Each structure stands twice: as C-alpha cells, then as structure tokens.
Amino acid sequence: QQPVQSPQAVILREGEDAVINCSSSKALYSVHWYRQKHGEAPVFLMILLKGGEQKGHDKISASFNEKKQQSSLYLTASQLSYSGTYFCGTGVNQGGKLIFGQGTELSVKP
Amino acid sequence: GAVVSQHPSWVICKSGTSVKIECRSLDFQATTMFWYRQFPKQSLMLMATSNEGSKATYEQGVEKDKFLINHASLTLSTLTVTSAHPEDSSFYICSASSDRSTEAFFGQGTRLTVV
Numbered sequence: 001q002q003p004v005q006s007p008q009a010v011i012l013r014e015g016e017d018a019v020i021n022c023s024s025s026k027a028l029y030s031v032h033w034y035r036q037k038h039g040e041a042p043v044f045l046m047i048l049l050k051g052g053e054q055k056g057h058d059k060i061s062a063s064f065n066e067k068k069q070q071s072s073l074y075l076t077a078s079q080l081s082y083s084g085t086y087f088c089g090t091g092v093n094q095g096g097k098l099i100f101g102q103g104t105e106l107s108v109k110p
Numbered sequence: 111g112a113v114v115s116q117h118p119s120w121v122i123c124k125s126g127t128s129v130k131i132e133c134r135s136l137d138f139q140a141t142t143m144f145w146y147r148q149f150p151k152q153s154l155m156l157m158a159t160s161n162e163g164s165k166a167t168y169e170q171g172v173e174k175d176k177f178l179i180n181h182a183s184l185t186l187s188t189l190t191v192t193s194a195h196p197e198d199s200s201f202y203i204c205s206a207s208s209d210r211s212t213e214a215f216f217g218q219g220t221r222l223t224v225v
Contacts, residue, residue, distance in 0.1 A: 002153070030212050041116075041203055041219040042154070049212065087153060096142055096207025096214030100154045 001025055003090045005101035012078045012108045020073040020104045022088030031064050031071040032089040032098060035082075042087060045073070075106070083108045112138045114206050116217030123194055123224055131189045131220045133204030140206035143187040144214060145179060148201040160187050194224045 003024045010018055022031060030049050034042035046055055048064035048071060055062060059076040075082055085105050089098030113136040123129050133143055142161050146154040158174075160166040160181035168174045178190040187206075191198055201221050205214040 032213075034216075039221075041216050044216070047213055089154075091212060094212050096205060096212065097144060097156065097159055098205075098214060099156060100146075102153045 002099055003088055003101040005086075005088060005104050007104060008102070009105040010107070012082075012106065014080060014108055014110055015077050016108075018075045018078060018106060020075075020086050020088075020106070022071045022073070022090070022101050024069045024090050026092065027068050028064075028071075028090050029068075029093050030091040031062075032091070033062055033071075033073050034087045034089065035084045036087060036103075037084045045086075078106075078108045080108050080110065082106060112136075112206075112208075112215045114140075114204065114215045114217040116204055116220055118220060119218060120221040121223070123222070125195055125224055126193055128190055128192045129194055129222060131191075131202055131204075131222075133187045133189070133206065133217050135185045135206045135215070138206075138208050139184040140187070141184065141209045142207050143181055144205045144207075145177075145187075145189050146203045146205070148203065148219075154203060157189075191222065194222070196224045198222065199224045 006021045032047045033045040036042040051066045051068040053064045061074045064071045085103045088101045115134045117132045145157045148154045157172045158166045158168045166179035181187040203219040204217045207214040
C-alpha cells in the first residue's frame with residue numbers, strides 16, 4: 001500500500017526550514033528518501049533502517065519513528081538547489097523493493 | 111556508491127512497434143532488478159520485480175505480455191515494451207540491488223515517447 005506524504009507541496013524562501021512527512025499503514029523495514037528534479041531520475045538522499053534512527057548530512061536530516069510506520073525529512077536553511085519533488089520509498093523487508101509515496105513538491109524561492 | 115546504467119536515455123518510436131530498454135549494474139552483481147514507470151507529475155509506480163534467471167513478478171494491473179522483462183545475467187535486465195501505443199509514453203526507471211541488500215540503486219531513466 002502506498003505511503004502517504006504530507007504536505008503535497010510547499011513553497012519556501014531561501015534560508016527557511018521545511019519538514020516532509022511519510023506515513024505508512026503498516027510497519028516498515030526501511031525508509032528511503034529521494035529528490036527528483038524535473039525530467040531527471042530520483043537522486044538518493046538517505047536510508048533509515050532502525051526505529052528511532054536519525055541521520056543526516058549537510059542540512060538535510062531524517063528520522064524514523066520507533067513504531068516504524070512514519071518518517072520525516074528535515075530541510076534546514078533551504079537553498080535554491082533543494083527545489084524538486086521529494087519521494088519517500090518504503091520497504092517492508094530486506095530486499096530492495098520500494099513502494100513510493102505520491103511525492104512532495106518543494107519550491108525554494110530567492 | 112554502486113552504478114546502474116540505463117540505456118537509452120530517451121527514445122521516440124512509432125505506434126505499434128516494440129522498444130527495448132536496458133538496465134546494467136556496472137560494478138556489482140544485481141540479483142534483483144526493479145522496473146518503475148512514472149507519468150508526468152506522478153509518483154514512481156512499481157511495474158515488476160525480476161530476479162536473475164527466473165521469471166519476473168508483475169504488480170497488479172501490469173500486463174506481462176506487453177511489458178516483457180528479461181534478467182538473464184547478474185548485470186543486465188531488459189524491459190521490452192511491445193506494440194507500443196501513445197498511452198505507454200512515460201518515464202521508465204530501473205533499480206538494482208545485490209543479494210539480500212536493502213538499498214536499491216537507480217538508473218538514470220528512459221523517456222519513451224510513442225507517436
């Protein structure tokens with residue numbers, strides 16, 4: 001079943017923060033976050049495997065809650081290059097099969 | 111990170127013809143490959159899962175006779191869109207994972223336009 005992402009779209013000014021949520025109706029083994037620019041393939045951001053895990057690099061981080069049914073992506077001090085559509089991909093077992101959320105379109109304005 | 115190469119990047123074909131898309135893992139053995147399709151402004155929808163040397167498993171609603179998947183080696187999977195029609199125009203993306211790996215690596219995608 002497809003995970004639900006919220007919000008569907010968000011517009012930010014450069015330097016503002018944003019949170020994107022990904023919620024599943026079932027327990028997950030893994031959550032993968034991607035960013036996709038128009039006309040391009042998705043670019044891998046990070047993977048979370050353990051309930052309670054948090055990780056990040058640069059000013060993008062993510063968490064995976066203890067019950068392993070929800071993940072959030074945090075974008076801090078957004079840059080123009082952060083614009084794009086963000087997808088969470090959820091896995092229910094160890095294999096690489098992912099079911100993607102509907103996406104969150106993020107626009108960062110100068 | 112692991113590299114997955116997809117070819118071609120784009121293709122335009124006439125209605126009724128067949129098109130083959132290749133997905134190669136360049137630096138690892140991909141025991142499992144996944145094929146996704148993405149229509150404009152929509153999410154990536156899983157079409158099928160292929161394991162090396164066995165028949166692909168198709169998701170509900172995906173016609174296996176129309177979308178032929180072959181995964182004959184540990185580094186190559188192909189998707190053939192047979193008798194393509196304009197409604198098959200889409201962005202097709204493959205991903206690959208190694209044995210029992212959780213992470214999947216995506217190719218750069220193929221934009222198919224059927225005219």
